[in-house]
Amino acid sequence: PVDIKVPKTRDRGGQGIHFRSELLPPYIKRTKSVETVLPWLYLKGISTGDFSEALAALLGKDAKGLSAGTISRLKQCWVSEYDDWRVRDLSKEHYVYIWADGIYFNIRSDDAKQCILVIIGVTSRGDKEFLAIEDGYRESEQSWTEVLLSLKDRGFRSPKLAVGDGALGFWKAARKVFSQTRSQRCWVHKTANILNKLPKHSQAKAKQYIHDIWMAETRENAEQAFDLFIKTYELKYPKATQCLEKDRDELLAFYDFPADHWAHIRTSNPIESTFSTIRLRTKKTRACVSRSTILTMVYKLGLSAEKGWRKLRGFRRLADVINGVKFIDGVDEETFERQRNAA
Numbered sequence: 001p002v003d004i005k006v007p008k009t010r011d012r013g014g015q016g017i018h019f020r021s022e023l024l025p026p027y028i029k030r031t032k033s034v035e036t037v038l039p040w041l042y043l044k045g046i047s048t049g050d051f052s053e054a055l056a057a058l059l060g061k062d063a064k065g066l067s068a069g070t071i072s073r074l075k076q077c078w079v080s081e082y083d084d085w086r087v088r089d090l091s092k093e094h095y096v097y098i099w100a101d102g103i104y105f106n107i108r109s110d111d112a113k114q115c116i117l118v119i120i121g122v123t124s125r126g127d128k129e130f131l132a133i134e135d136g137y138r139e140s141e142q143s144w145t146e147v148l149l150s151l152k153d154r155g156f157r158s159p160k161l162a163v164g165d166g167a168l169g170f171w172k173a174a175r176k177v178f179s180q181t182r183s184q185r186c187w188v189h190k191t192a193n194i195l196n197k198l199p200k201h202s203q204a205k206a207k208q209y210i211h212d213i214w215m216a217e218t219r220e221n222a223e224q225a226f227d228l229f230i231k232t233y234e235l236k237y238p239k240a241t242q243c244l245e246k247d248r249d250e251l252l253a254f255y256d257f258p259a260d261h262w263a264h265i266r267t268s269n270p271i272e273s274t275f276s277t278i279r280l281r282t283k284k285t286r287a288c289v290s291r292s293t294i295l296t297m298v299y300k301l302g303l304s305a306e307k308g309w310r311k312l313r314g315f316r317r318l319a320d321v322i323n324g325v326k327f328i329d330g331v332d333e334e335t336f337e338r339q340r341n342a343a
Contacts, residue, residue: 078296085299086134091155095121096318097264098131100164100174101271102139105294115139116298117147120270121159124322126315128270130302131156135291144173152177160321161257163268165189166247185250186268187214190243197240198233206233206240214266218329219255226252257321259330260314274305 102115117139119132131151136143158178164170165186174181191210195203209229216222226248234241244251254265264270312318326333 078300079292082133082296082299086132086150087154089155090131090151093129094124094157094322095129095131095159096124096321097122097161097163097261097312098159099268099270100144100162100170101268101275102136102167102170103271103275103298105298116294117143118271118275118298118302119147119151120274122264122312122315122318124318126311126318128306128309128312130299130306133295133299133302135295139167139169141169141172144170145176148173148177161253161265163265165268166193182253182256183250184253184265185247186266187251188267188269188272190247190251194240194243197243198237202233202237210244214251219252222252222255255329256327257330258314258317258327258332260317261312262330264312270309274302 098119098121100117100119102117104115115136115138117132117134117136118130120128121131122128132147134143134147134150136147158180161182161184162170162174162178163184163186166189171183174183187210191207194210195207198206206229209225209232213222213225213229216225226244230241230245254262257265320327320332328336331339
């Protein structure tokens with residue numbers, strides 16, 4: 001390495017004469033920023049073979065020295081970043097709610113049952129963060145147990161509520177590792193599962209019945225709407241009503257938490273919305289990607305999306321949840337009693 005400096009020249013004669021070093025082309029001065037940009041261009045959908053055109057647009061047609069091979073080497077740093085991230089200390093934060101899901105991608109493997117296990121948590125300050133991005137065998141109990149035990153071993157404390165779909169592997173693992181955590185089933189997934197058991201001509205009306213349950217202002221009203229759905233469909237479509245009835249308690253758990261938080265904890269949308277964009281990137285890959293590649297891609301894209309997440313609405317109420325304040329129909333018990341007495 002040789003330390004060099006670019007002479008500072010000023011054209012006072014207005015002749016348009018500018019100094020240009022043959023040793024240090026202009027784009028080299030932007031190498032650090034370019035090294036950051038190039039991997040992100042790949043993540044957003046530009047393949048390594050198309051980088052020559054992308055570099056020309058960024059740095060000019062004479063830009064050289066940053067080949068597709070260079071891009072590949074730059075991407076290798078993601079692996080070490082991910083390895084450090086997945087073993088980081090979690091003891092300094094208190095995560096109140098978590099959302100969990102298994103995401104399937106087009107992975108180059110003889111075993112198509114591999115998936116990415118994802119957990120997002122919300123801190124006591126209302127910030128949502130990725131807690132785990134791990135590969136697993138389908139959504140098995142053993143795979144989820146390993147993920148949760150890893151979190152616990154790094155100082156993660158039992159959350160107050162876990163939100164997820166009907167994957168039994170996660171719920172069995174959660175009950176073993178965090179027995180005090182309440183369960184909330186995702187209403188979006190549950191609605192889809194129920195409608196799949198109904199004929200198409202009945203789905204629109206049934207969906208409105210289901211909507212009336214989880215949008216009810218009180219648990220009592222929700223229970224009434226719940227029972228109405230059962231009575232309406234149990235004779236003709238018992239499988240649909242059984243699908244709803246078996247998770248009654250877990251579907252209505254959100255009523256025991258602040259009403260400000262209901263929009264966040266009734267579904268696993270924080271994961272679904274984030275991974276809809278990540279799937280777009282993986283679909284642009286010409287061939288299936290390896291497990292290692294997909295893990296690092298999900299990690300980098302996930303943390304990029306995390307920066308744009310908004311705080312949990314009503315996050316100041318999280319302190320009450322942590323301290324064990326009892327909520328009835330979304331209102332703390334003291335306020336609930338005062339309102340009832342006033343009525």
